[in-house]
Amino acid sequence: MGITARGLGLLVAGVLLLGAGFRFGYPELTLLGAAAGVAVAIAVLTAAWRPRLQVRRQADPDRVARGEPATMTLTLRNTGRLGAASLLAVDRCGDQVVPVPVLRLRPGADTTVRYEVPTARRGVVPVGPLRVTRRDPLGLVVLARTYGDSVPVWVHPRIHPLRAVPTGAGRSLDGQVDAVPHGSITFDSLREYVVGDELRRVHWRTSARVGELMVRENVDTSLPRIVVLLDNRMAAHPQRVRGTAESFESACEAAASVVTAAVREDLPVVLLFVAADASEVGTGQESPAVQGGPTGPLDRLAAVSLTGEGTLEAAVARLRRERLGDTLVVLTGPGGREDLGHVGALRGAYPSVVVGVFGAADPTPAGTGGLLVVDAADGAAFAAEWDGVRRW
Template structure:
């Protein structure tokens, strides 16, 4: 709650009138000062009033592709024992606000308000809290109160229909130590871990169980499991912000198709993020969450990938700009380099001005 510029002006003018009335002995000036101070106090009392209501919200669906419709549902309940009058409030949508006209509610009654959310931009959008703005009729004071919690809408990058890569070579035990998520299903012993509900009893490791006092199971790696890793160039100098959004769509489409096809997937960015998951649509959400909030680096970082990090097994695809310098990424010998922008294709390079063009060329290569 605060005074507006008009309210401060009235307060200063009232103080001057009162002082002048005292010095000059004019009762009228003192009366005018009293009226001004009374108006300011009345404005503050109006701004202090806030309706006592309970607010809850939900977002449906919570995760959606960019550009598809999403709906926010706002429930306002009156549990005060009296009937408050209607009021206007704003539901915050990130940096923007949505006006909601709340109607009067009887005791114990609830009203639900629906409105569409903006999904034209990729990102994690905070929905809420509900902000109540109050001001007096003369604009002397203004009050603001936030009620209710916050829900989040995940606007994923658009997913294009892309063929899953099927040429990823197997990862064997001689590829080096396995540090990413376990690959289950074969005879290469990876580790011994605690038993969790659903593990097969035949995998129990009795010696480790006797030594630790807890049920322990053997974790195996599958050397025939196809693997797919996408490296996304997040350096600010590699491409424009518009092309970067296309690059994110390419990486998301390739990773989603690979995870859907049963491949173990990984995402590496120039900023240092390294996310690896098992196969399947359930775990693919972790990669999409990462790509939902990924942004270009503030500074043009070098190198593209840390030189000390070893090359992941399986197929490796690098997504970058048309004129970007790969630098140390060449040491990883990427199977395919995707370049967004105008440039030639061929020889392990796929170039196109947008994500749709890249996907069309990728699918054409896979169909041969």
């Protein structure tokens, strides 16, 4: 609650009038001072009345690609019983403020407002909460309250269709690494038995040791496993305009395109950031969530931002230690070319390594670290170059 300049002036005048009236014995001044005090008190009570409002929001859709339209529908209902509500209300939509007309909203009635959500930039656009401001009739006191929760609208990077998808590589028993057209099943880990598991998969020796049934988990070792490493360091994207690095936005588009192409082909894919976030896991189980879960790769690409933390050397050490796949796609900016030597050290752990460099003024020197480097100005150019790659 805040008192306006008019209310503050009236309150000060009332105190002075009361003091002068009592001091010099003027009842008229005392009456005026008391009236001023009563007016401020009534204003406080009027503004403090809390209307009972119910706020509902619906984003259509709540996940869009950059530049696609998204509409937010706000429904405000007066659930009170005493009287109509006339309020000043505004809704927050990202950095914008949207006015919501609430004039003579009778009990049980509702009003609906629709407006466009800005999707010109990749990111997570917070919508809400609704801010309602109440004033007394004399404009002496102002009180603002919030109603409803904040709802995110996920603006994903643009996706450029990729025709080519890595075929993967598998290690044969004689030590060679070849492209594998057919799968092979290999033991991966043990887990507890659940109803429905085949008894032939029970590992009886381990079950006897731990005292409960344990079953074998197998994986297809020849199935292509793609790892996408996005360089989100500020040092890798030094050219920024108003805090936005176009090279980083292009790298996000390339990452979204590769992830989507892998999901389309039912291939396991893992999305990692050089400056790792808490949601990163080394399981490769994220790809199904691309359809809409808040932990899916596209949502993470919408939320990721540049940071001064993290090093490419640490990310490479993690990739070498965990060996999450057989095809590694590294996406960086012009400032990341100096660290490509660290990426080149992964060629022994990952049979196929592709590096995308965005926003560089000149092409990357040929043979850098023995890597396949794709120089691109933006995500569309990367997609064209990607489809032209003949070896992985």
